[in-house]
Amino acid sequence: MLKSFRLILFSLLMLSGVTAFAAKSGITIGMQLEPPNLDPTGGAAAAIDEVVYANIFEGLTRFASDGSIQPALAKGWSVENEGKKYVFQLQENVQFHDGTAFTADDVKFSIERAQAEESTNAQKGLFENIAGVEVLDDSTVVVNLTNPDGNLPFNLAWGDAIIVAVESIENAKTAPVGTGPFVFNNWVQGDRINLKRNENYWGEPAKLESVTFKFISEPTAAFAAMMAGDVDAFPVYPAPENLPQLEADPRFSVVLGSTEGETILSINNKSEKLSDRKVRKAIAHAIDRSALIEGAMFGYGTPIGTHFAPHHPAYVDLTANSNYDPELSKSLLKEAGVGNLELSLKLPPPAYARRGGEIIASQLRSVGIETKIENLEWAQWLEQVFKGKDFDLTIVSHTEPMDIGIYVKPDYYFQYENAELQGVMETLKSESDDEKRTELLQQAQNIIANDYVNGFLFQLAKTGVANSKIQGLWENAPTQANDLTAVFWAE
């Protein structure tokens, strides 16, 4: 009786259009945050790139999952004039989704638009060194630089440097038109964004017919959506506490990868009490990284000893430089002559900061440093900490790739200034020899580690969950993106 009742109910549900058992040619990707708009050249929100990067929009170059730089709309390039001139050969027969042709003029337009005075590009600095763009013919474009820069192909791979068309840029915020393997279909604000396969794609076409991004901010709801099969994959899964349970379930696979997020305990180097290197060193030695990673991140994360990604070939492991040593910490504080140190610790919303903050506060307390924790929203954090520099300590993950350059900006929020480091980074700018670049980068890492500029905590892990039949998702996150070109359902 009960069985037949359930059968009836079940068939009713099926009739009403539950499509869970339809053939899988589409995928639903869960994301915690909804992008505010879809123009990666006019906002910093990571969620924008997570939807559009490599799916809708492409740049001259692009990041691959392993972090390497690959050609994209540029077939190849040559460097001339001692590193001050780049000649890009473009892919031919490429069309934007609205049918207009992609040519060298679009490249010139895109770069000049990003550089313009009224530009609202969040990473305008990427284009600072570009002196001018010349169109040689439809498929050849020259980028002239003010100073030689081996990093140009890297800079142009960013989501902020994608190529847009003059015909369609105006509506890019709500109806983006790019050259990528997927075409924007529709956006139900607050709920989901849907993309369809680009049947006229210039490269290898995507395997999936359609992609839906679904926005689920609540970690518990994310778990429920995975378990109920409403979402096929959650590339940046917001609740690490559920990962062991999902891993044990044969329906799902958990994908662990690296990100570019150096999570640091930022120290206001200009604050009276913290301008003393000894005090900063004492703070660094008071932190037990493994307890922090265990407690705040459920074990996911790689300890770092400097501001550099551990998977980068030039990385030096300097964690020993600031190993956990509370006794040393106490004696350093005594030496520095500070007693009853009380510091503000301002925490932005992410779990790494809020949970990590509590743990760090207790670790600091055990060496005699009291902290006053203050929880801030992002908008407040930007205003008070980032802009106002009104803080002693804060925890934040710096997710931009290769961002050690922030240590040479004296007015950056942690306010560090060091002439030696500035010299090293200046030399690096015009150095194109790989071996020498590595050497310089390692020098820079050593300098900031030895100066204990910030408390270097851990590299954020990318913890993704996906249906175990899905293949081809990015394992790592060299930039915040969900490149779905090569994703497919295995039978």
Add this chain to the structure above:
Amino acid sequence: MLRYFLLRLGSLIATLVVASLVIFFVLEVVPGDPASYMLGINASEETLQALRQELGLNLSPPLRYLSWISGLVTGDFGTSYTYRTPVAGMISDRLWISLPLAIYALLISIVIAFPAGVFSAARRGSGFDTGIMGATQLGIAIPNFWFAMMLVFFFAIKLHWFSAGGFPGWDQGVLNGLKSLTLPAIALALPQASILARVLRSSLLDVLNEDYLRTARAKGLTRKQAIIRHALRNAMIPVLTIIGLQFSFLLAGAIIIENVFFLPGLGRLVFQSIAQRDLIVVESVLMLLVFAVVMVTFAVDVMYAWVDPRMRGRRK
């Protein structure tokens, strides 16, 4: 009557004007810059300035207030800072979920509360009454987000009868839409139904001892008939007040339930907009809610008059 109506209309407009001033200037003092939220930590001051210019944030607050309010009057709610789409469209999209959800939840609440309240009042002190009172106590005490998660766990994860959340859109069929609102509506309705049942019961108990009910019984009505024809009608005033309040609450206060079921409703829109300092959206939604509450109160007043002819008399 006309004079009463005009007075009432005047006070309505005054309420709205005061509310708009309070909303605008309170949000004005909230720290946080929408431009730096949007452009993140690598943007230069020059880029921020360009964006502020583009968004019209460089105007003085009184000027922005005037342009906002004159837009509201003509139906133009302005353009969202972060989404860059018209606010009116965003709000109406969300309303198409929040409004049906609120009505759905209210209906469930009424359907549960009326029989429960009437029967437990009619059989005061019986096992049934004690049972209902215990159940409503529990219904009020259980946090509705927890109850919502239990619903998801049982009906979505275990039985797969419903999806865990989300909204397919009305264009996918009304039944599909209602289905996806069912669990959230139940979760929202449970505490409301419990409150309503208790209010109805006590308000019925108050009138059951009145003389006119004894008279009604004396003239030959059964107890049941007396309750339905005479007691219920007289007990309605406090119940209507509660229903009015509940509706306003359900419209704006479903935010936690919206998060549990990831429904793109008004509550989540406000929450998200506050975090992003998309103040123009926050202001307009708050204004709309004030308007809705004022209108619901007005409607409840009219209903009073409908159930209680004495009130009609008083107004003339």
